[in-house]
Amino acid sequence: xxxxxxxxxxxxxxxxxxxxxxxxxxxxxxxxxxxxxxxxxxxxxxxxxxxxxxxxxxxxxxxxxxxxxxxxxxxxxxxxxxxxxxxxxxxxxxxxxxxxxxxxxxxxxxxxxxxxxxxxxxxxxxxxxxx
Numbered sequence: 001x002x003x004x005x006x007x008x009x010x011x012x013x014x015x016x017x018x019x020x021x022x023x024x025x026x027x028x029x030x031x032x033x034x035x036x037x038x039x040x041x042x043x044x045x046x047x048x049x050x051x052x053x054x055x056x057x058x059x060x061x062x063x064x065x066x067x068x069x070x071x072x073x074x075x076x077x078x079x080x081x082x083x084x085x086x087x088x089x090x091x092x093x094x095x096x097x098x099x100x101x102x103x104x105x106x107x108x109x110x111x112x113x114x115x116x117x118x119x120x121x122x123x124x125x126x127x128x129x130x131x
Contacts, residue, residue: 010046013038013076017058018066026057026100042074049076053083053115055105061118068119068126079122081115082129083107 005011015034017023023031041047049071053059064081071079084104092099112128119126 005041005044008045010048011041012048012050013041014050014052015067015070016052016054018063018070022057026054028100038070038074047071047074047076048078048080049074050080050082053081053107054101055084055107057104059107059111059115064115064118068122071125077125078127079125080127080129083112 016027020030051067068079084106089099116128
């Protein structure tokens with residue numbers, strides 16, 4: 001990674017869950033290497049930490065707070081929350097892969113509003129993308 005990181009100005013770093021077991025249940029692998037790579041990027045380039053919000057998996061307030069804290073620890077300049085959507089579902093069938101997200105629902109607008117209200121005091125550090 002060291003040779004690549006010298007040539008980039010920004011890393012968009014996705015973290016899906018901080019708990020290794022929960023990460024493995026949904027994603028299929030533990031997150032140890034992912035989190036080590038994030039920490040290795042710290043201080044070397046600008047980082048935008050991104051959390052795809054998945055209903056019933058990682059939208060608990062405590063978990064979202066922990067992700068914001070992690071972002072601050074690694075010196076991220078932004079922490080993006082990206083609400084789950086179904087826009088890419090057709091890709092799974094085309095690739096002949098099972099859609100492991102088929103049973104997740106999308107967030108309703110009231111939930112997104114509540115999430116935004118939780119982090120109003122974070123200024124531009126915490127950003128919610130539109131679903």
